Amino acid sequence: MANAIISSRRLLSTGSPGVLNGKTGKFRRLAKDILEHRLFYFFLLPGAALLITFHFVPMLELRLAFFEYGLGGIGDFVGFEHFRTAFQGLGFPRAFRNTLLLSSINIVVQMTLTIIISLLLNEVVNARFKKLVQTIIYLPHFLSWIVVASLFILMLSRGGIVNAIIKSLGYDPVYFMASQTWWRPIYLLALAWREVGWGTVIFLAALSGIDPEMYESAKLDGANRLQQMLFITLPHLFPTISIVLIMNLAKVFNLFESVMVMYNPMVYEVADVLQTYVFRIGIQQHRFAYATAVGLFRSVIAFVLVIAANRLTRKMREVY
Amino acid sequence: MSMMSRQQTLFSPRRKLRLEPFSIVNTAFLLLLISIIVIPILKVLVDSFDGMASETVFSLFPRRLTLDGYRHVITRSTIIRPFFVSIGMTLAGLLVSMTVTSLYAYALAQPKLPGKKIFIAMAMITMVFQPGLVPLFIVVRNLGIMNTLLPVILIKAIDAYYMFLMMNFFKTIPASITEAAKIDGCTPWQVFWRIILPLSKPGLAAISLFYMVLFWNQWFEYVIYLPKATDLHNFQVFMRSILIESETQGYDGFVVASQALKNAIVVISIIPVMIVYPFVQKHFVKGINLGAIKG
């Protein structure tokens, strides 16, 4: 295996004319490549400048996770002290667990629903009906989380529609929002309600790029709707799916506002996530170094997940 | 049969509607879906006209019809300026962000770009690692752009998530097309401008929509980076201030923080996006682009 790599490299380097040995050849090739692609470096320039200025430069301050840092300014270096405090903290393990659970279930549920709905929507023939459905399902995304939460709380309260139905069936009303059993499903439902419709936008855009000829030839071969979906649509959607998946993983631990508006002390056990925990225990108490440390920890975990997912999808693509 | 006319047949209303069981189930399912989605939204709409709407007891029918919620917002002369600020900033933000993002994304879509991995990693890292508010604030302050509209646009001008989505769209364009263009003598810039962009309309339309919504919904950036220049605050900030004001002060002749007002605010905030969406949605229609260009 190693020999094959080495010999192929040599093959490349001796391919270019007038080369003395492998190393000079590589540099020459690199310079040539860069020159050939010089336009694209200009393309990258504005974005890179913005990313550096507004993301990477501020990110340098993440080092404060290892210092004392509060209203009094930057203090002494304390190493992993804050991380130790976090891991031994009462609420941290619970917050971490909830974050993992809620985020992962949410990704699975949301992506499945989004893909299915996109596929189904794609199959709709009547343009007007399709437009109508599309317009309606993306609407919830524009409601702020405070509004969404108050809607759900209203529907699930004692005077709400759900309990009205329950009462008419002869059962006692349920205090949904304070129930550790019900909170998670309700939260995930609210998340899905708000985001799935909006998520279909990107898949529908991807689907519209599929050549209709492929469907025609498949139909001629005798494929039914389901088979067309499985063997033409889905594979074409795969790159989009994997990118969306990876990026959702990257953002997965950012659950904050949605939880803030829907949780309460009765359900901290199942609802408190890292961001809300850090907000209550860190930021509100002016413990900025602690908050930074927990945030850094959160980001590192997300980073590992993203790398892992990236490797996985690349392997799958090779198999494909 | 030519490409175009074949597609016309596909979508022609005179095409026989074969009632496949699949279509029936599909339609039923989608109808169920939209009713689940629509009921709470309908409640928001209905409540905005209901002077006695309740925050704690659910009812779908208005008890006292009133336009006061809307009147209270729209009749303020102070609404005009923030509204136009929002429109201007959304357009400006859209222009800047689409330019920066699509250029970056296209560069990353090149199969053989030396150092591509570095730039990919740069974007990826910004999705995972969040800088705190204070460091970002310090950067903005030190650049001397506090109390200007610049940070509002620049900070969000390139969103890694949207950039990767765009990169993905660019990648789906077959290399054969770009090769053919190069052989025909197009410069890389011409390839981008004349070939790639038109072919990427669905993707570009989708990302444009995302950015538009992002810029339209911004409010916190105004509050924190323009603490003194309050005349540059946008529509969302204005709406929030009405909401807060009504909750803490109330006003004669109208109940404190009335649900009608709250819901009217929600509806008014959504309307501009709803107006824009159909225009953007046109570009999601299946198949038209690829087929036409091939011909």
Added chain:
Amino acid sequence: MKRRIAIVALLLAVLVSVMPVFAAGTKDSTETAAMPTKITAYLNRVLIAEDARDAVLAKHKELTGVELEVVMPPHGQYSQVLTTSVMAGDIPDIMELTTADYPAYAAQGLLVPLDDFIRSNPNTAKLNPATYAGYRMSDGKVYGIPTWRGGGCVTYIRADWLRNVGMSVPITWDDYVKVLRAFTFNDPDRNGQKDTVGLAMPFQSGWEFDYYNRFIMQEAYLDFVNKNGRWYDGFTQPEMVAALERWIQLYKEGIIDPEFFTDNTGRARTKIMEGQAGVLEHWVGTWGSRLHAGAKNIDPNADLVAIRSIQGTHYVDRIGQVLSIAATTANPKAVFDNIVGTMWDQGEGQILWTYGVEGIHWQKAPAGSGYEFQMLPQPSNPDRSMQKSFIDPPLALNLEQFPVKVAQDPRDAESLRIHALDSRPLSILSLGKVGLENIGELRDAKREIFSKIVMGTLSIQDGLAQYRTIAERLNITTILTELNS
């Protein structure tokens, strides 16, 4: 050669352009130790720009010769915006601080002590020291002066419901429970449906919890309490057990809103205004008339009144926001005299800070009306009249010398009167290092265990035992020692 120079020049340019990003922040403030010509301020509840705030600032400049530059972040983000600015090195000369921020800022040395300034300024020297005594930190110094006095919560009750069920205003705990029962089971709104409950309330966090619920809590406090100069953890005091028993009783009987655990103040207000509950402990002042107006909007017979505290209970004085001066200000005494001194001068300055500008926010009341001033409609919202420009007229620190000059809604006035009669002051919590670290988790634990006890999933004994274990892990003894030092 040219190319190399070009490259080097480019690199230098890039480096230089990036450098300022790392530079330290400059302080955004006044000039030398001489009289400042400009003062920067962060204020939380001053007028919005559309309500002619500029006119107020112009008049201030006219009165004192100094320009005041005001930044007013939206109320919900006030603390965050101010703290971000402070952390970035931009601290304003004078700022309003919330109750949560004040001890933290003071402890970090960001503020100047105000005692000397208060004494040496003729206007503030006349103020009753009791008005700012509660803000004395553990080092004996006062770092902030309140912008209003007291205020707090009182109990509001539906007097029309009382009449409907044939009961009178409760005087004792037993009366109170009977009233709650009647409100829940005897159809007090006479609509033939069982859709009412006795007491609505918000479930607030931390020390705010103790502002509400005084009738049930009585002598108990959920947060830390200062008894005779010593600090104790209210949750483990003997009074708490009796209070918990009362909570459990009310909850079991169903005469308290069973969903109060998930209510904030807004929702609790809504419940009493919409006629779902008959009793609510809420803020005094303009809420007296507003709650009533809200209730009347739904039920024209509604009559919401404030009542005296029942036997064995008391209301509490809220520890409100303060004005503090940055330690890094060039001339803090001048800033103090200019703003705080003017505010309490019982003359033009106080009029400006309380009522606003003549002709824009208020005008002279017609002779014979019995009042000096009349408030004009709000410029931004003519449906409503102006209430104040910064200081609430009935909550002035020197109310005896500077009484309210405008007509007050009788319900507002009544709520304030009752509160003044029945309230006790609270002391500000000035936590030490360990306290600041662990107070968040401590308060979380209290709320979680409290809810479980009241709902019946934990017995009082077990709940308190659980809490003690947690409190020990969070070094409660150290926290208390710090408080008491």
